[in-house]
Amino acid sequence: MADLFTTEPRPPLAELIRPKTIDEVVGQRHLLGPGKPLRLAFEARKLHSFILWGPPGVGKTTLGRLAARATNANFIAISAVLAGVKDIRQAIEDAxxxxxxxxKSTVLFVDEIHRFNKAQQDALLPHVESGLLTLVGGTTEHPGIEVNNALLSRAQVYTLHPFTGEELQQLYERALPQLSDVTLTGDALDLLKGFADGDGRRFLNLLEQVSNAASGAGLKEADLEFAKNSTSPSLRRFDKGGDAHYELISALHKSVRGSSVDASLYWLARMLEGGADGRYLARRLVRMAVEDIGLADPRAMQVTLNAAEVYDRLGSPEGELALAEATVYLCIAPKSNAVYNAWNQVQAFIKKDGSRDVPIHLRNAPTKLMKQMGYGKAYRYAHDEPHAYAANENYFPDGMPTETWYEPTDRGMEQKIGEKLAWLKSLDDAARRGEP
Incomplete structure (x- = not known):
């Protein structure tokens, strides 16, 4: 039994498979591929100071370590979250x-370097300048904003990208020997890839969590259902009211959606008579205006907001008439759930697709570094274009197909919206054909 307490803990999966050579690194081909800047520097064994800018879990610490290994340099790592000037002085003494x-020269890796204040960043300058330290900084914030200009002038900035689905697959295949002889089905892997959202460390942690759970359950393969159960808590719905309460509000909502004035008034009165809070009903009426009327009649939202304010001022029974009037207005208004459907589709797409970079031409460029990086360079200012519309311009992320989620109905105001969208599309088509 004593061995249970003397056995050293097993390092996390992300540490076990951390790359030991540049060829083992997954992703970041724009920096590490043949002829690319970091590969050339590592292979020449002549490093320059650089700052790695990217989201969490994309290899910043790994590249810092490999920089030291490639040049047989001393490696010191500090975290700007915890370190102060005293820690910087100690690192300089060690170097x-x-x-x-x-x-030996020293590679100093400073994680979250944007957390250093000006004095702490300035303390590094003379030693980077003298060559005592080769600085490798890691940051999730834009260095052009968070890092001093003096330090920026002495370091290259390299942008790291989130892992793609294919790259996460490569991480999985590399991790397989460490997963207790457990494999994951394709659906289970896709789930974890979605949860990871491009973060390699998070993906490996999830893999380890699922494989450990599967191994403990005596399984050799983890499927989608098992991955769901072992990576997220099973939440129980809490019912604040009785079933009758929600049955009544459901009947009211469906009657409004069905444009039945008298049935809607009946269910509204039933709820008020039964003691339902008028403020709760007011909120639900606003929701109906947004979900079921939408842009077919944009005034519906304001009518319900006004009714909510009247009820809040007058209370029952005087304010109930305002709720009744809003209910009747919603019933007779043209119906559309086009925006509601579009919004649900967009949210579902983003959860599945992950985080894509903002195209360079759509980025703002308040700093000199951003301008040098080409931010906003090819942006077309719509007000300077015919009809104040930049025909055939792309506002989606690079590489993402153009999507059409919002499809207006032919009812109410949305009929006019549909006509406007069709006209704009004709301008796009003409621009693609090269017509003026």
Missing amino acids: QGALDREG
Whole structure:
């Protein structure tokens, strides 16, 4: 039994499969592929200071370590979240000692370097300038905003990208020997890839969690259902009221959607008579205006908001008439759930697709570095275009197909909206054909 308490803990999966050479690194081909800047620097064994900018879990620490290994340099890592000027001084002393004793240069990796204040960043400058330190900074914030200009002038900025689905698949295949002889089905892997959202560390942590759970359950393969159960808590719905309460509000909502004035008034009165809170009903009427009327009659939202304010001022029974009037208005208004459907589709797409970068031409460029990186360079200012419309311009992320989620109905105001969208599309088509 004593062995249970003396056995050293197993390192996390992400640490176990951390790359030891540049060829083992997954992703970041724009920096590490043949002829690319970091590969050339590593292979030449002549490093320059650089800052790695990207989201969490994309390899910033790994590249810092590989930079030291590639040049046989001393490696020191500090976190800007925890470190202060004292820690920086100690790192400088250690670097000087390594140089004096072994003739080794030092790679100093500063994680979350944007957390250093100006004084802390300035403390690094003379030692980066002298060559005692090769600085590798990691940051999730834009260095052009969060890092001092003096330090930026001494370091290259490299952007790291989130892992793609294919790259996460490569991580899975590399991790397989460490997963307790457990494999995952394709659906289960896709689920974890979606949860990871491009974060390799998070993906590996999820893999480890699922494989450990499967191994403990005596399974050799984890399917989608098992992955769901082992990576997210089973939430129970809490019912604040009785079934009758929700049955009544459902009847009211469906009667409004069905344009039945008298049935809607009946269910509204039933709820008020039964003691339902008028403010709750007012909120639900606003929801109906948004979900079932939408842009077919944009005034419906304001009518329900006004009714809610009247009820809040007058209370029952005087304010109930305002709720009744709003209910009747919603019943007779043209109906559309086009925006509601579009919004649900967009949310579902984003959850499945992950986070794509904002195209360079749509980015703002308040700093000199951003301008040098080409931010906003090819942006077309709509007001300078014919009809104040940049025909055939792309506002989606690069590489993402153009989607059409919002499809207006031919009812009420949305009929006019549909005509406007059709006209704009004709301008796009003409621009694609090269017509003026």
